[in-house]
Amino acid sequence: MDMKFQPLLQEKPENKPIIIAGPCSAETEQQVLQTAHGLAGKGVDLYRAGIWKPRTRPGAFEGVGTEGLKWLRRVKEETGMKVTTEVANTQHVFEALKHQIDVLWLGARTTVNPFSVQEVADALKGVDIPVLIKNPINPDYKLWVGAIERIYKAGITKIGVIHRGFSYHGETKYRNVPRWQLAIDLKREFPDLPIICDNSHICGRRDILLPVAQKALDLNFDGIMTEVHPDPDNAWSDAAQQITPSQYLELKEKLVFRLPTTDDMEFLENLEHLRHEIDELDEELLNLLGARMKLAERIGEYKQRNNISILQASRWNEILERAVIKGKMKGLSEEFVTVLLKAVHQESINHQEKVMNAPGAEA
Structure with missing residues (x-):
């Protein structure tokens, strides 16, 4: 609308x-x-x-x-x-x-x-x-x-x-x-x-x-x-x-009241440069996540052949705890790392489930 x-x-x-x-x-x-x-x-x-x-x-x-x-x-x-x-x-x-x-x-x-x-x-x-x-x-x-x-x-x-x-x-x-x-x-x-x-x-x-x-x-x-x-x-x-x-x-x-933008050309040029760097890092992050999902699919194939369940709770807890500690060392909040990893984990489960339940998959 x-x-x-x-x-x-x-x-x-x-x-x-x-x-x-x-x-x-x-x-x-x-x-x-x-x-x-x-x-x-x-x-x-x-x-x-x-x-x-x-x-x-x-x-x-x-x-x-x-x-x-x-x-x-x-x-x-x-x-x-x-x-x-x-x-x-x-x-x-x-x-x-x-x-x-x-x-x-x-x-x-x-x-x-x-x-x-x-x-x-x-x-x-x-x-x-x-x-x-x-x-x-x-x-x-x-x-x-x-x-x-x-x-x-x-x-x-x-x-x-x-x-x-x-x-x-x-x-x-x-x-x-x-x-x-x-x-x-x-x-x-x-x-x-x-x-x-x-x-x-x-x-x-x-x-x-x-x-x-x-x-x-x-x-x-x-x-x-x-x-x-x-x-x-x-x-x-x-x-x-x-x-x-x-x-x-x-x-x-x-309270500090911010301006929505400015016409200062030096500021705008510097900001555009930094945003370009962020865009490149975002693309790299997406490439890495795509590669991670490919590995998740391979794991799904292996679990399917051996009739193993998708969720491995102990492994997931280990990943999350380790990531929170490492994230803090890199200046990332526990809340952010947890939300991010949960989203990545859910996407990994989705990829594994698709592989394991694909038509023609071996029992």
């Missing part, structure tokens, strides 16, 4: 990041306004606050509901900041529009359900309002694109996406693993689609908010969404990932 997107915020200068900040949840009118006044005049483009909160388990705080929209209107009146909140169904959309919310967003639990996305899309037909779409809970690229397409087909052209990371079963320092490549793939397919990094939900903890936000900016993301609360430790939801307005302003001051 060919989609052409309009700028999210018409008054925003080109190449300036979109800054979104505010509490995870609107808890009380005082809390909403205190946070807003702490951020007013500090370069925040959108003040965020969750009014309806879809929680993983029942019994958790699920938002104050429509009453909180009145508080967001007061934020607009008293500070001049635009406001944004999450919607998940038709009623949410109608209430948000009635209270003059400037930007809507779809949460990860909505994006994961095409029925819910379509319900929101139907409610938005004939409305000219920017919509942000968070990635689905699981790393499903097509599901994310599908949500964008549904909102676009409703006539909304001011669309952006929020990269908030993905659920992961296992040990990780993140609340939601970034999987940056999915956002990069989205940027490659839709170059004019703004991408905002929700560093709060990726991190789940305040001590690593800065490096994650900086990495997003280094990857040419179009903005940052961060959760800010006047008393984070006593927040009614997601306390560990929120920071105070003063802490947020310190974080924002430390």
Whole structure:
């Protein structure tokens, strides 16, 4: 589907990041306004606050509901900041529009359900309002694109996406693993689609908010969404990932905002030279991987003749452990080496399986 997107915020200068900040949840009118006044005049483009909160388990705080929209209107009146909140169904959309919310967003639990996305899309037909779409809970690229397409087909052209990371079963320092490549793939397919990094939900903890936000900016993301609360430790939801307005302003001051490109010819020539070297190394890597798969096929033929199973767990563990150690010596992270080797191992299994189950192969 060919989609052409309009700028999210018409008054925003080109190449300036979109800054979104505010509490995870609107808890009380005082809390909403205190946070807003702490951020007013500090370069925040959108003040965020969750009014309806879809929680993983029942019994958790699920938002104050429509009453909180009145508080967001007061934020607009008293500070001049635009406001944004999450919607998940038709009623949410109608209430948000009635209270003059400037930007809507779809949460990860909505994006994961095409029925819910379509319900929101139907409610938005004939409305000219920017919509942000968070990635689905699981790393499903097509599901994310599908949500964008549904909102676009409703006539909304001011669309952006929020990269908030993905659920992961296992040990990780993140609340939601970034999987940056999915956002990069989205940027490659839709170059004019703004991408905002929700560093709060990726991190789940305040001590690593800065490096994650900086990495997003280094990857040419179009903005940052961060959760800010006047008393984070006593927040009614997601306390560990929120920071105070003063802490947020310190974080924002430390961020380095990159330029997407330059017309400096010396820089461009040097960059082109280095990229050419990378292209040559990439070709060499592909040649080596191709040769490795040929060896895997020979191993498959040998296993087939001797009726031996493809997977040899002890051998695979040995390869992985050795590679992680050697990778660290070469400045490669354990995460990268593990992901790379698992992909190579799976491709090797595929090649062996093809050989061993080929028509006419000996029993």
